[in-house]
Amino acid sequence: LRLSNGGSHCDGRLEVFYNRTWGRELDDSWDLNDADVVCRQLDCGSALQAYNSSQYSHGAGPVWLTGVECLGNESALHHCNRPPTGQSDASDDVGFLCSGWFLSVTLLLQMGQTTTVCPGLRHLKLRLVGRGGHCSGRVEVYYNGSWGTVCDDQWDFSDAEVVCKQLGCGHAITATTVAAFGEGRGPVWLDDMQCRGNESLLWECPLVEWGRHNCKHREDAGVVCSGKLRITTACPCILIKNIFGLKHIFSFAFTEFKELKLVSDRHDCAGRVEVFYNGTWGSVCSNNMRVVTIGVICQQMGCGNTGTLDKKFGEEGSGPKWLDNINCFGYESVLWQCPSLPWGQNKC
Secondary structure, three states: OEEEEEEEOOEEEEEEEEOOEEEEEEOOOOOHHHHHHHHHHOOOOOEEEEEEOOOOOOOOOOEEEEOOEOOOOOOOHHHOEOOOOOOOOOOOEEEEEEOOOEEEEEEEEEEOOEEEEEEEEEEOEEEEEOOOOOOEEEEEEEEOOEEEEEEOOOOOHHHHHHHHHHOOOOOEEEEEOOOOOOOOOOOEEEOOOOOOOOOOOHHHOOOOOOOOOOOOHHHEOEEEEOOOEEEEOOOOOEEEEOOOOOEEEEEEEEOOOOEEEEEOOOOOOOOEEEEEEOOEEEEEOOOOOOHHHHHHHHHHOOOOOOOOOOOOOOOOOOOOEEEOOOOOOOOOOOHHHOOOOOOOOOOO
8 A cells, every 4th residue: 555646655645556556446435444544554643634636636546446435443454345346436546634743732721720732733733845865965854834944054964864764765965055956946845954863753853933934945954864764684683682682683774765856957857867876877778778767767856747768868887886687667766665676787
């Protein structure tokens, strides 16, 4: 399952992966009970709103599910009741907003013997906007109903470290300034950040005031993170003895930082394909490259979902040839999720 076309992975139109293809759920009576199940399944808390297709636009894939009816206590969507095939006339895509990134604020007002509790919610989200994966880019924050940027005044490695950890992207490699990933739009929400580096959320860092700044978008801050932390079962392993004397064996590995770009002096969405791997930019061979693979590249670069192969575009790259015989299926979000020869091995 995934949520698409929203502001985060906990917000958007519901899509289901089946038979090696992302497809849709259609349901005219989608409600919070159904949405609750999906939010929990995606580790996104509970459902706050259930929408029809008008909120997130219509999907384009095949229809995999229709008329699902959940009680709300199921652990996964496939445990919910579904009508027999052909007995649902649902026509609307479904989507929802989960509580994943909501910050609950409770104000306690002491008045003699009486305590008044005033609950409030403020929707806060964080993302990186750029080209080459979700672990590098311009820092943007969703606040008060709008996406905005962070100013680079006093922006440093400690601030970048908090962003990378919050997004599950490992550790900070670089804190970028002067709109290194391009100028954003909308309000500048944060300025003069003074994180210590040990905060779990960016908005836990000392800050002046939301929306108060003296910046232009040419000062937008960004980060480059090391990549996702994943736990594997393969050795070499790290043996850890905790304070209770129990032994636990874990194998930790950081996914190597990778990035994608199109090299061209004239175009943003056309050029020689290059990949950053093992600390070096290198090229991609075109052997057996199909239109599906080209579509993955275009989507990763934010340049639509299709394109054409031009083997004579510009000058030949000078670095290593990192990838060859790439065979994407179309559901991948980044090029290196596609099957290919091992990194650095090629026949070109």
